[in-house]
Amino acid sequence: MATELMGFEIGATSAWLVWILPFAAALIIPGIAKLSKNVTSNFSKNATGYVAIGFALMSTLSAASMIPIALEAGEIHNQIPWIESLGLKAGILADPLSIIMANVVGWISFLILIYSTGYMKGDKDITRFWFWMMFFIGSMQLIVLSDNLLQVFFGWEGVGLASYALISFWYRDKKKDHVGTEGRTVLGMLDYYSPTHAGMKAFIMTKVGDVMMIAGMLLIFLFAGTFGFKELIGDTEWAVTMTSQGLLVPAFVLIFGGAVGKSAQFPLNEWLLEAMTGPTAVSALIHAATMVKAGVFLVARIGPLVFALGAAGILADQFFEIVAWVGAITALLLATQAMVNPEIKKVLAYSTGSQIGYMMMALGVAGLSYQYVDGYTAGFFHLISHAMFKASLFMAAGSLLHVVGSRFMTDMGGLRKQMKKTYAFMWAAGLGLMGAPFITTGFWSKDAIFAAVYESGNEWAMPLYAIAVLTAVITAFYTMRMMGLVFFGKKSKHIEKMEEEGHHIHEASLSMWIPYGILAVLTIGIGLIGLSMEEGLHHTFVDYLENSFGIHTEHYAIEASILPEFLQGLNPVALGSSLAAFAIGAGLGYIFYIGRWVDPVKFVNSNIIFYGIHKFLLNRWYLNAIIYWCFVVAPLWLARGVFRYFEKTAIDYGMNDGFQKAVLWSAKVVQGTQTGVSQSYLFVFGAGLLFVVLMLLI
C-alpha cells in the first residue's frame, strides 16, 4: 500500500509538471533570448528553440509517466488552496481521459515544435514565437488536467490568447501573409484577411463562446457552490434543484457554447479559416493538439457527468441532442466547402472543423444511446487519430508552402517527383483522413462513429447516420482533390516561373519532414492494429466511466455476424457504408483530379446548377458575409449614428455649448432691462405702482 501511495504522490507531481513546465519555459524564454543575443555560435542562435523543445519533452515525459495509472483506470486528484475566501481550491485531476489527452497533446506538440525549428528558421521574431507556442501548450495542458471549471477557464482563455497572438504572429500584415483571394467580395464583404484581422476575429468569435461558457459555469457554481468536477459528481443535490427550476440543461448547453466557439462548430465556425494566416506550425498546433481539441475535450469531460445525472433520473437528453446536431451540421457544412476552396491550408482547416463535427456527433450520440461508452470511445478515438493525421497533413502542407511560396493549390501541381517524401507521407496521412479501409487509424475511428450512431437507436439516429456517411464521401473526395491538384498533373505556371528564375524545387529539410513522417507512419502503423487499439481504449473507458461516474456498461456476448473472423464485433452496416463512402468519394476524386478524365472547371461551368452550387460553396454558404453584416457592419453603423446624432448633439452640445449659450442669452435678456435711462425706470415703476393699486382696489 505504501508503494502505491508513493506512486500516487509522484504521479501528482508529474501531473502538475505537465502544465507548469511549458509555462515555465515561456517565462524563461525571453531571458534566454537576451542572454544568447551576444553569442554568435550556431547553438545559441537556436537556444530559445532548444529550451522550448527540452521543456516540452520533459512535460510530455511527465504525461507519459502517468500512462500506467490510466491503464489501471486509476486517478490522481490533488488539490492546493487557491481562493480561500470563497473556499475554492486549485487542483489537478489526472484520470484516464485526461492522461490520454495529455499524452496526445504532449507528443504531437513536441513533434510540431521540432518541425518549427526548421519552419521558422531565420524569423527575427523567433523568441515571441517560442514564447507563445509554449504558452499555448501550457494552457492546453492546464485545461486537460484541471480539476475544476474555473481553472479550466484560465487555460481556456490562455488558449484563446495564444491563438490570437500566433494567428496574427506576422503582425506587419504583409501581402504574402494574408489569406483569401485579393479583391474578391461576398455580398460586399471582402474575402481577404490580414493576419491581425484574423487574430482579432478568432479571439472575439471564440470569446462569444467563452461568454456563454462562463454563464453556464456560474449557473452551476451558484447552485453547487463549487466548480470541481469531483465535487459535482459526488453530491448531485444541486442538479435536482437546478432541474426543478429548469436550469440544468441550459447550464450545460451554455458550457457547450464555449466548446462550440473553441472547436469552431456551427455557428461560430468562421474564425477557423482566417486562422490560416498564422505560421503553419501554429495551424498544425491549433488543429491537431491544442485549441480546437479543447472543445471536444470539454464535452468529453462534462458529458459523462450529464449522462450520469441522467442515469440518476435527472434527464438532460436535450444537451446530447444539441451536441450531436451541432456536430452533424458542422461536419457537413464544412466538408462541402472543402471541396471547392483553392487554398491548401483552408481545405485542411475546413476538414478539421468537419472532423471535429464527427467527434461532437459521436459524443452527443453517446448520451442518447444505451451504451454510453460506445460513442464516447468512438469520439475520443477519432480525436486521437485525427490529431495524428491532421498534424502530419498540416506540417506537410507547410513544407509545400515553404517550397512553392504560394498558398494556392493551383500554383502547385506535379510535385510528386521533386518532393517524394512529402508526397508519400501526405498520401499516408491523407488516406487516414479519407478513412482508407483496414490500414489507417482514420478508418477505424470513423467506422466506430458510424457504428455508434447507427446503433444508438434514438429517434435521430437515421438522419445523423445519413449525414455522417455523406460527409465521409465528401471527405474522401476533397482529400483526393487536394492530392491531385498538388502532386499530379502538369507543373503550374507559378512553378515553371520559379524554375526559370533559378529556384530549385526540392524536398523540405530534415527537421521538417521527420515530424510529419513519424505521424504519417503512425497513422498507418496504428491503423494496422486499429481494432485492438480501439478495444483497448474501450476497455479503459468502460472502467473509467464505471469508477468515476458509476456509468455501468453491459457486456454482451458478441453475436456471430456475416463478417470474416478478424472483423468480428464490428457492425456490418457501418462497415459497409464506410467502405462504400470511401470508394465513391475517392473514385470521384480520382476521376476528376488524378486520372483527370473530366476537367473539373469545364464540368462546373457546364451547367447552371453546378455553377450555382460551386459558387454557393465557395462563398462559404454566405455565412461569413452574413455574420459580418449583422455583427460588424450593423453595430458599427448603429454606434456611428448614436455618436453623431445623440452623443455629439443632444448630450455634448445640449449640455455643454448649448447650456452655455442659453445662460449667455438669458444674461443678455436680463442685461436688456438695465438700460440706464431714468425715464424708462420711472415709467416701469409707475406702471407697477398703478398695477398694485388697481389690484388692491379690485
Added chain:
Amino acid sequence: MEYALLQAVVLPLLLAPVAYIIGRKAGPTPAMWFTFAILLYTTILIINAALSGTVEEHYPWTSQFGEFGFLMDGLASPFAIMIYVLSTILVLYSKPYMLHIFHHQFEEEQNINPSASGQTSVIESSALSNYVNTKSGLYFALYLLFAMGMLGTVLATNLIEFFVFFEIMLIPGFFLVALWGAGQRRKIGLMFLFWTHSGAVVLLLGFLMIGFTVGSFDFADINESEIPQDIAMFSAVAIALGLGVKLAVFMFHIWLPYVHGAAPTPISALLSPAMIGIGAYGIFRLIVEFLPATFADLAIWFYIWGLVTMIYGGAMALMQDDIKRLLAYSSISQMGYLLFGIGTISVLGLTGAEMMYVTHAIGKGILFMMAGVIIVKVGTRSISKLGGLAGKMPITAVCAVIGALTIMGIPPTSGFMGEWILFAGALETAIEEGSTLRAVGFGLGLVATVLTMSYLLWMLKRVFFGKTPEHLENVKEGSWYMTAPMMVLAGFSIVLGIYPDIFYKTIIPYMSGVLGV
C-alpha cells in the same frame, strides 16, 4: 504604527510647498524624487495599515461637524492602496511626460512674445531651465495635493470631512488640466470644475439632509432607522446623482472624454482609474452601508443605469479616433460595470464591483501610460495616423496588451477576477429574485464584455499592428521612467489575477457584513 493614516493624508499636504521650492531651486529631477519619496513612504504606511486589519483614528474637530477621523476597513483599503500605488508610480512617469509638455509650452510662449527671440541662445536655454524648474515645482506640489485629496475622501469618517476632501481633489485637478492640458485646456478645465462641482453641490444637499435629520455628521452616528423614509430616499437619490457625475455614468458623462482627453497623461492616468471610481466608493459607503433599506429599493435602478452606461460607453469608444478619448469612453463603460455590480445587491456582485475598481485602476493606468508614451515619442494621438508600433516600442506594446487584457477580463490578468465574481453576483440575484429583468441584464452585461473586447482589440490593432506608416520609421521606445511604471502595473495585474485573495480577503467579509449575510 500610530498616526499612520494621519501621516498618509497630511504629509503630502504639508510637504507640497517643499516640493514646489525644491522644484524651483533644484529642478525637476530632485522634485520628482522628493515627491516619490513622500508618496512611497505614505504608501508603505497605508499598506502596512491594511495588513493589520481595520484601522481607525479620530482627532478632535469643530463641535458642529463632529470628529475628524480616518477609517481604513475592508471597503476603504483596496481603494486607498490603489490610489497611492498609482500615485506613487506615476510620479516617475510624470517627469519625462511633463518635461515634454513644458518644452512645448515654452516654445509656444516664445512664439507669442517675439521680444524674447532676440536674445542669445545661452540666455534662452537658461530661461528654459528656469521655466521648467518653476513649472515642475508647481506640478509636483499640485500632484501631491491631488493624491492627498483622493486618499482623504476614501478614509473620511464624517460627511463634512468627506465633502471637504471630495472638493480638495477637484481643485488641484482643475489647475493641472487648465495649466498643462491639451487643446482648449482652460475651457475644458472649467468644464471639469463646473460639472464635478455641480455634482458635489447635489451631494452636499444629500449630506445636509442626512446630517440635520440625524443631528450629527459622523458616519458612526448615521442610523437609517432614525431617518424618515422619504428623507432617506431623497438624500440617497441626491447622493447617487452627485456621485454619478463623478462616476460619469450615462447622461452625466460628457465632461469625462473632454477632461481625460485633455489632461496631461499622468493626470489622466490618475483621474480615470483612481478618481472617478471614488464615486463608487461613495455609493458603497454612503448608500450601501448607511442606507441599506433605501439601497434595496434603488438597486435595480443602479443595475439598469450601470448596464446602459456599460454598453453606451463601449459603443462610443468604438467611434473614437483620439486614443485618449477612446480610453476615456472606455472608462465610462467600466464605471458602468461598477454601478452594475453595486446594483446586484449580492456579496459576490458587490465584491466584483470593488475588484473592478482595482483592476480598472491597473488596466486603465497602463493604457493611459501607453497613450502618453505614444504622445511623447510619436507626437500624435490620432489612431488613424498610427500603426505597426509593436516593432518600434515592444515593451510598451506588451504592457498595453496586458493592460487591455485586464480591462477585457481575460485570465490570468486581474480583470477576470473582477469580472467573473461580478457576473456571478448578477446571476445570483437574478435567480434568487426570479427576475427576468435581472437575467436579461446579466446576459446584456456579458454581451458588453464582448463589446469591450472589440474596441480594445481594434485599438491595439490600429496602433501596434499592421503596416508601419513612413513617418513612424524612426520612433523609439519610451524611457525607463515611462516603461518601468507600466511594467510594475502589468506584473501586479497578473499576480492579482492568479491570486485574487490579496483583495478578496478584505472585501468579502466587509460586503457580507454590510449585506448582513
